[in-house]
Amino acid sequence: MPGDRGWGIVATMSESSGTGTEREVDVVVVGGGSTGENVADRAHRGGLADVVVVENELVGGECSYWACMPSKALLRPTAALAAARRLPGAAAAVTGEVDVQAVLDRRTSFTSGYDDSSQVEWVEGAGLSLVRGTARLDGERRVVVTAEDGQVTTLVARHAVVVASGSEPTTPPVDGLGDVPHWGSREATSATEVPRRLLVLGAGVVGLEMATAFRRLGAEVTVVGGSAVLGAFEPRAGELVADALREEGVEVVVGDRAASAARDDGEVRLTLSSGRELVADELLVATGRRPRTTDLGLETVGLEPGAALDIDASGRVRGVEGTWLYAAGDVTGLAPLTHMGKYAARAVGDVVAARARGEAQGEQAPWSPYATTALRQAVPQVVFTDPEVASVGLTEEQAREAGVDVRVVALDIAVAGSSLHADGYTGWACLVLDDARGVVVGATFVGQDVAELLHSATVAVVGEVPLDRLWHAVPSYPTISEVWLRLLEAAGL
Ligand SMILES: Cc1cc2nc3c(=O)[nH]c(=O)nc-3n(C[C@H](O)[C@H](O)[C@H](O)COP(=O)(O)OP(=O)(O)OC[C@H]3O[C@@H](n4cnc5c(N)ncnc54)[C@H](O)[C@@H]3O)c2cc1C
Numbered sequence: 001m002p003g004d005r006g007w008g009i010v011a012t013m014s015e016s017s018g019t020g021t022e023r024e025v026d027v028v029v030v031g032g033g034s035t036g037e038n039v040a041d042r043a044h045r046g047g048l049a050d051v052v053v054v055e056n057e058l059v060g061g062e063c064s065y066w067a068c069m070p071s072k073a074l075l076r077p078t079a080a081l082a083a084a085r086r087l088p089g090a091a092a093a094v095t096g097e098v099d100v101q102a103v104l105d106r107r108t109s110f111t112s113g114y115d116d117s118s119q120v121e122w123v124e125g126a127g128l129s130l131v132r133g134t135a136r137l138d139g140e141r142r143v144v145v146t147a148e149d150g151q152v153t154t155l156v157a158r159h160a161v162v163v164a165s166g167s168e169p170t171t172p173p174v175d176g177l178g179d180v181p182h183w184g185s186r187e188a189t190s191a192t193e194v195p196r197r198l199l200v201l202g203a204g205v206v207g208l209e210m211a212t213a214f215r216r217l218g219a220e221v222t223v224v225g226g227s228a229v230l231g232a233f234e235p236r237a238g239e240l241v242a243d244a245l246r247e248e249g250v251e252v253v254v255g256d257r258a259a260s261a262a263r264d265d266g267e268v269r270l271t272l273s274s275g276r277e278l279v280a281d282e283l284l285v286a287t288g289r290r291p292r293t294t295d296l297g298l299e300t301v302g303l304e305p306g307a308a309l310d311i312d313a314s315g316r317v318r319g320v321e322g323t324w325l326y327a328a329g330d331v332t333g334l335a336p337l338t339h340m341g342k343y344a345a346r347a348v349g350d351v352v353a354a355r356a357r358g359e360a361q362g363e364q365a366p367w368s369p370y371a372t373t374a375l376r377q378a379v380p381q382v383v384f385t386d387p388e389v390a391s392v393g394l395t396e397e398q399a400r401e402a403g404v405d406v407r408v409v410a411l412d413i414a415v416a417g418s419s420l421h422a423d424g425y426t427g428w429a430c431l432v433l434d435d436a437r438g439v440v441v442g443a444t445f446v447g448q449d450v451a452e453l454l455h456s457a458t459v460a461v462v463g464e465v466p467l468d469r470l471w472h473a474v475p476s477y478p479t480i481s482e483v484w485l486r487l488l489e490a491a492g493l
């Protein structure tokens, strides 16, 4: 228990500025999501005894309860069903309908029923301390925590404060939307029933994954995508996912924007700029997220509330004197993905412990142990639509903007492994090459079950493996990985 850990109580606030207790600890981590938990664990394993995690909701954060886990649990059963239906022989054995309630129940089991006791057990078992309450910075090294019962504790960090407060959904400026009750990603991933008609505003990752899930669970789905489908990816990826959704009966509207929203008689109405009116039983708004920094007391350390925390390679927050304030995860606005938050967390936890030992001072060189270089150069991501989209590194457009000597090789995935995997397998793959250096700087695969292909590309990008050496990395026959051979042949090898 936190109280047993021998925190140094340096003063009671009644002695200094009012009520509450003031405690000195080694490190304070604001936010007990996947990022915060990992920062704290690494700092503790690095030798810092008193590491405190402050959490005001559920330990485990967004990923465990309202994001990765439940969304993938909603998608997986119907993906398996679709895969079976593409295989004559197996397809004949699919004779029933999807058991929607069983899918929803399994989803809930993956969230531990929205109960964080197992994560709390992990935190305590790892030798960390948990303080429940809302944290705000209060000047250098000071964090004021207000518990639900109003009790105030001030934590004073000997070595570092790490902000890992995550992100929150944004609401676009659509007339009337503020007054229309609607789903965000939390309501969609925790839904207890499937609406008959679902409107999805936003054709990014959340919008398309949830459109896939709810369509396959029986909803009529319309996606209003703004200017592009999966706009952050190679354009072909968005086209293929949109085509597949349309084939499954989803209407994907691109190039028309939502102008106004209203709800009456239980129905939600979205009027588009073209004048077209869409009517549904539920509306999911999935138009992006922003770093959660509005009420963190950033102004007390000279930073602007509401903005992303700008970090250097070691995760230290720029614009603040000294090496005591760090940030990791969604709050930095960089690569808002669980695995990348945890990668940054490992670097930050390690560097905080190293600096406490007097090591690792100054700027950290790219790809060195305490640097988060991959956050800006090699972010792997899988979109769990069907087809899946798996990408890492730069898109062609990003590489051109970065001044890379770009050459792109792209082709349909049509190898022995893919034809065996599913009848009528369709897919697409592309490598973005830096021709001057002869290395891969980006890769995208689109197709059923390409997620597990991605790590090979991540290794190629991070390792800056020369193409003529990659040629010797022979893909096994017959696997979908054979597409690597076709890509290298297309690159002239
Ligand atoms: C629908 C959806 C699906 C997703 N699917 C995937 C996926 O498949 N793969 C993937 O890699 N990523 C996925 N993501 C992204 C992933 O969920 C986030 O990148 C990840 O959860 C960020 O972790 P974090 O620890 O930085 O933030 P969070 O998980 O948001 O944790 C921050 C924690 O800080 C707490 N907190 C905030 N402010 C305070 C405060 N002032 N005091 C105390 N506590 C505070 C919050 O309560 C929260 O628990 C998905 C996101 C969404 C929305």
Ligand SMILES: NC(=O)c1ccc[n+]([C@@H]2O[C@H](COP(=O)([O-])OP(=O)(O)OC[C@H]3O[C@@H](n4cnc5c(N)ncnc54)[C@H](O)[C@@H]3O)[C@@H](O)[C@H]2O)c1
Binding pocket: 172, 173, 201, 202, 203, 204, 205, 206, 207, 209, 224, 225, 226, 227, 228, 229, 230, 231, 257, 258, 286, 287, 288, 289, 335, 336, 337, 381, 382, 383, 384
């Ligand atoms: N599988 C995964 O890895 C996964 C899954 C879900 C979410 N995530 C993470 O969560 C983050 C947030 O996801 P998201 O889908 O909310 O954001 P996003 O940035 O991926 O997509 C938002 C989309 O909404 C569109 N948009 C913005 N305003 C609009 C408007 N007024 N009308 C119509 N469209 C509009 C944008 O053009 C964009 O395509 C992602 O960046 C991703 O990192 C990851």
